[in-house]
Amino acid sequence: MARVYATSSQYTEYTGEAAPTDIDVRLRRASKFLDAQVFRLCRYDVDDDGLPTNSLVAAAFAEATCAQVEWGVEVGDVTGAAGVGWGSVEIGTAKLSRSVTATSGDEAPGRQIAPAVWDAVRSSDLTPDILWVGAVTTC
Incomplete structure (x- = not known):
């Protein structure tokens, strides 16, 4: 089962707005x-379900998750599909084109990491003994 790091109430508290009806899916x-x-x-301690055991890390992950959902709403692309499927677009005199077959959607706004995610996981409260960003290890 997939881990979910935030709740709808945390999203409402983070954004100050009512959660969308499909907030659980988005989270x-x-x-x-x-x-x-x-x-x-990242390196951090987890419980049997793979969730952070440290309350500061858990709060940071919840904030990051809420920020990512809010980002998708703000950029108008909650699934990452906005970057797929167009070969050329014209708006007035501006013309854009690209290969439709070479487009995976990874460049779509909904597939970008929200800047506020980095703010959450790089908080000064998250010292290296509880969260180490960019640490990959194996046991």
Whole structure:
């Protein structure tokens, strides 16, 4: 089962706005995305479910997850699909084009790490003894 690092109430508290009706899906997707892109590259203590045991780390991961969901809402791309499927676009005199077959969606705004995610995991409260960002080890 996938780890989910934030709740709908944490999202509401973080944004100061009512959570979207599909907030649980968005939080699950953001948690999975951040696991793959950020958290797996960090060293921190976990419980049997793989969740952080330190309350400061857990709070930072919740904040990062909420920030990632908010980012998707703000950029208008909650799934990462906005970067897929267009070969050329014209708006007035501006013309953009690219290969449709070479586009994976990884460049889409919804597939970018929100800047506020880095703010959350690089907080000065998160000392290297409880969270080490960029540490990959094996036992």
